[in-house]
Amino acid sequence: MNRDLGARTMSTVEVAGVGLHPFGRFDDVSITDMGVTAVRAALADAGVGPGGFQAAFCATAYGGVASGHKVLGRLGMTGMPIVDVEAGCASGGAALMLAASAIRSGEHDTVVVFGIEKMPKGIIRSSFFEPWQEAGGLAATPAYFALRAQRLMQTSSVTKDHLAAVVVKNRRHGAHNPDAMFRSEVDADAVLASRVVCEPLHLWMLCTPNEGAAAVVLRAARATDGVRLAAAVLRSHIPGSVLSESTPMAGLAHDSVPTPSALAANTAYEASGVGPEDLDVVECQDTDAARELLSYEELGLCPPGGAADLVEQGTTELGGRLPVNPSGGLLSKGEPLGASALGQVVELVHQLRGDAGARQVDGARVALSHTVGRGANAGVVVLTR
Amino acid sequence: MRTGLFTEAEEPHLLGGHCVACGRHHFPRAEICPYCSADGARPVELSATGHLWAWTAVTAPPPGYRGEVPYGFGVVELPEGIRVVTRLTEADPSRLRTGQPMRLVLVPVGEDDDGRAVVTYAFSPADEP
Numbered sequence: 001m002n003r004d005l006g007a008r009t010m011s012t013v014e015v016a017g018v019g020l021h022p023f024g025r026f027d028d029v030s031i032t033d034m035g036v037t038a039v040r041a042a043l044a045d046a047g048v049g050p051g052g053f054q055a056a057f058c059a060t061a062y063g064g065v066a067s068g069h070k071v072l073g074r075l076g077m078t079g080m081p082i083v084d085v086e087a088g089c090a091s092g093g094a095a096l097m098l099a100a101s102a103i104r105s106g107e108h109d110t111v112v113v114f115g116i117e118k119m120p121k122g123i124i125r126s127s128f129f130e131p132w133q134e135a136g137g138l139a140a141t142p143a144y145f146a147l148r149a150q151r152l153m154q155t156s157s158v159t160k161d162h163l164a165a166v167v168v169k170n171r172r173h174g175a176h177n178p179d180a181m182f183r184s185e186v187d188a189d190a191v192l193a194s195r196v197v198c199e200p201l202h203l204w205m206l207c208t209p210n211e212g213a214a215a216v217v218l219r220a221a222r223a224t225d226g227v228r229l230a231a232a233v234l235r236s237h238i239p240g241s242v243l244s245e246s247t248p249m250a251g252l253a254h255d256s257v258p259t260p261s262a263l264a265a266n267t268a269y270e271a272s273g274v275g276p277e278d279l280d281v282v283e284c285q286d287t288d289a290a291r292e293l294l295s296y297e298e299l300g301l302c303p304p305g306g307a308a309d310l311v312e313q314g315t316t317e318l319g320g321r322l323p324v325n326p327s328g329g330l331l332s333k334g335e336p337l338g339a340s341a342l343g344q345v346v347e348l349v350h351q352l353r354g355d356a357g358a359r360q361v362d363g364a365r366v367a368l369s370h371t372v373g374r375g376a377n378a379g380v381v382v383l384t385r
Numbered sequence: 386m387r388t389g390l391f392t393e394a395e396e397p398h399l400l401g402g403h404c405v406a407c408g409r410h411h412f413p414r415a416e417i418c419p420y421c422s423a424d425g426a427r428p429v430e431l432s433a434t435g436h437l438w439a440w441t442a443v444t445a446p447p448p449g450y451r452g453e454v455p456y457g458f459g460v461v462e463l464p465e466g467i468r469v470v471t472r473l474t475e476a477d478p479s480r481l482r483t484g485q486p487m488r489l490v491l492v493p494v495g496e497d498d499d500g501r502a503v504v505t506y507a508f509s510p511a512d513e514p
Contacts, residue, residue, distance in 0.1 A: 125448035132390070134449025136494055136505035137472060143458045146441035154439075154483065198441040198458070199478040239419050242460055242468040243439070250401075250412040252420070253466045 013103045013229040014221035015383065016110070017046025018346040023212035023333040024181040031063055034213035035071035035116040038339075042112070042215035053217070054108040056082045057099050059091035059115035060338035067116060087234060088245075089285060090371045091115060092214070092341025093379020096232040099218050114215035115343070117336030121209070128247070128374050138249070142206060142288075146198035148243050149290030153200060157308045160200050163289040164188040165311050167205055167331055170286060173318055174328020176358040179343075181210055181334040205289040210334030214342035216349075227352045230272035230382040235263040237376035245376035260378035261285075261298035261370060268368075268380040269300075276300035279322060280364040281351050283344035285371050286329040295370055296324070299380075318359065326351065326359045341379055344369040352385040389414060391506045397491050398433050399469065399506060402426035410465040434511060435463040437485040442476045451503070452494030461487045461508045472507035486511035 019041025021034040035058070043049070058068025069082045087094035092115040099111040129139035152158050168188050174180040186204060194203040218229060237244045237260045242251025245260065269275055276299060284299065286292035293307035301322060302310050310316050316324035327333060327347040330340060348367040350356040365385050372378035390413055392398045401412040406423030410431065418426050440459030446452075457473025459481070474490060475481055487508040494503050 129449075131449065134447070135451070135497065135503050137443060137447060137450040137452055137456055137458070138470065139449060140443045140447040140458060143441050143443050143447075147439045147458075147460060150441060151439050196444065198443060200441075242470060248419075248470070250467050250469045252409065253462050253468055 011104050011106060011220040013100050013218050014226040015216060015229055015345070015349050016219045016226070017042045017044070017048065017217040018349045019043070019045060019215045020179055020343065020346050021213035022179040023336055023339070023343065024210055026211055031067065031116050031118040031211070032070045032074060034211065035067075035114055036074050038116070038213035038215040039071055039075065039112060039114050042114070042217050046217035046219070048110060048217055050077050053080065053110040053112045055080050055099070055102060056112040056114070057095035058082065058084045059086070059095040059113070059342065060084060060117055061086050061088065061091055062119060063116055063338065068114070071114065071116065087377040087379070088375045089287070089335070089337055089373025090234060090341060090375070090377040090379035091338045092345070093232065093369070093371050093381060094234045094377065096216065096218070096229070096342070096345070096381060097234045097379070100229055100232040103218055103220050110217065110219040112215065112217055113342065114213065115339035115341065116213040117338040118211045119209035119336055126374065140198070142201060143198045144243065144247055145206070145288045145291065146201045148294065149200050149288065151243065152290050152294060156305045158290070158293055159308070160192065161188065162293065162308050162311045163200065163205050164191040166286065166289040166292050167191045169317050170325050170329040170331040173326050173359060174332020177328045177332060180328045180332040181208065182328070182332045201288055201290070207287050207330035208334040210336055212334070212336040212339045212343065214339045214346050216342055216345055225385070227349050228384045230274060230384045231268040232379075232381045233264045233268040233271065234377060234379045235260045235267060238263070245372055245374060247374070259298055260376045261295060261372045261380070264378040264380040265299045265370070268382050272382040272384070274366055274382050274384065278366050279368050281326060281348065281361040281367045282322065282324045283327060283329070283347055283369045284324055285373070286325055286331050287335065287373070289331070292324065292329065299368065299370055318361065323361050326356065326361055337373070341369065341371040344371065345381055345383070348383050352383055391491070392430060393491065396433060397489055397506065398430035399489060401429050401431040401465070401467070403429045410467045412467060412469055431465055432463045433489040435461040435469070435487050435508070437481060437483060437487050438462045438468055440473060440478060440481045442478050450494070451496065457481070459508070472505065474507050474509040481510070
């Protein structure tokens with residue numbers, strides 16, 4: 001890294017280490033404990049010890065005051081700036097963006113980014129909604145997912161069978177992931193036999209809010225063959241779409257508003273010089289089965305209306321041309337908000353290193369992570385090797 | 386419910402805003418246009434009829450809700466060029482269709498902490514009595 005301000009060049013950022021606490025339900029493990037496990041693993045992976053990093057960003061939505069500080073305090077590693085970051089489901093992407101910017105600018109050499117969460121059980125009560133919306137039954141989060149799914153089915157060839165196929169695919173992938181919450185395969189009949197939560201979405205088509213932690217050590221690149229962070233982009237929504245993840249009470253009667261996911265993806269492609277045709281493996285937001293199919297279009301993995309074809313052709317299965325959610329996705333792992341985006345990055349780093357075991361995408365060199373949720377915020381990360 | 390969302394006359398209306406700067410309508414009513422950031426949006430009563438654009442049914446009570454389940458939930462498009470997220474009086478998705486004419490009604494949704502009835506807005510199929 002060149003600290004001569006007169007001739008400072010922008011640093012390239014590499015992923016020096018990754019670590020994880022499994023996703024699931026752990027009644028006897030505190031959120032701080034989970035963070036300690038993930039951060040220690042990432043620091044050990046990177047070969048970084050006390051004093052070896054200059055800043056830390058902690059992604060969490062429900063963690064409370066100074067969550068990140070508590071984790072690093074337990075490790076005896078404080079003194080540097082420790083900042084908690086909240087951006088809904090994209091919190092981890094937001095933390096990565098801030099860390100990467102600090103390294104690229106030359107402000108810091110090495111930064112620890114981690115995400116921790118212990119979600120409430122059941123349908124998530126979110127401070128996002130106001131009391132009048134709750135009293136009127138309008139804080140029904142799965143219903144908003146269902147409306148997006150229904151519109152996708154009305155405006156494309158996607159059917160309930162495609163939604164079930166996404167669940168079958170991701171659960172098959174997740175069966176090979178020891179860090180996932182659900183590690184058993186399911187068949188389409190069983191998915192469609194699970195109870196209807198909000199038509200057209202059945203219970204097994206929805207991910208489970210849960211607990212977990214993930215950590216990533218970023219630094220100014222020095223290794224020649226390391227995993228590079230080619231882009232870490234966060235974008236928020238442009239108002240107007242009634243079914244935006246910003247969950248407005250009304251929107252405009254036209255469909256031309258770009259989504260935050262599309263904005264983030266396009267910006268990330270531009271920043272990294274990578275296009276959707278270059279991708280070898282993708283982890284995307286599968287909060288529900290339809291959300292994964294919407295992501296295919298928003299990330300440019302298929303032309304508009306082409307999501308059903310990708311499913312039918314097996315393109316996004318392990319062994320297909322472009323595997324999506326080889327980790328099993330949120331449908332297998334569950335979704336600990338602050339940790340979910342960094343969990344995707346941990347998976348993709350293993351994929352690019354070639355040590356993902358039974359989930360390995362052969363020869364993966366270019367990977368993309370996508371998260372989107374409340375705010376609305378969307379994060380897209382591009383990793384290369 | 387929050388005041389200022391709807392009128393409680395025999396034929397109720399949702400209370401929205403019309404931005405004189407960009408010409409677009411919004412709901413709920415706001416001082417600042419949510420689309421163009423201009424001040425001074427004009428208060429309006431929105432049309433009580435529209436067409437169904439998307440729908441589902443909620444089968445389990447969401448957080449903070451004390452009314453009955455299941456209940457309909459969807460989006461109705463109004464002639465002012467806006468789509469409104471709303472409860473629906475029809476809780477059976479198979480009885481609803483795209484473009485169906487809908488009319489605004491007020492419905493009870495349980496009681497608040499002080500035992501007072503809570504009333505909110507919903508849209509009902511307009512071709513039913």
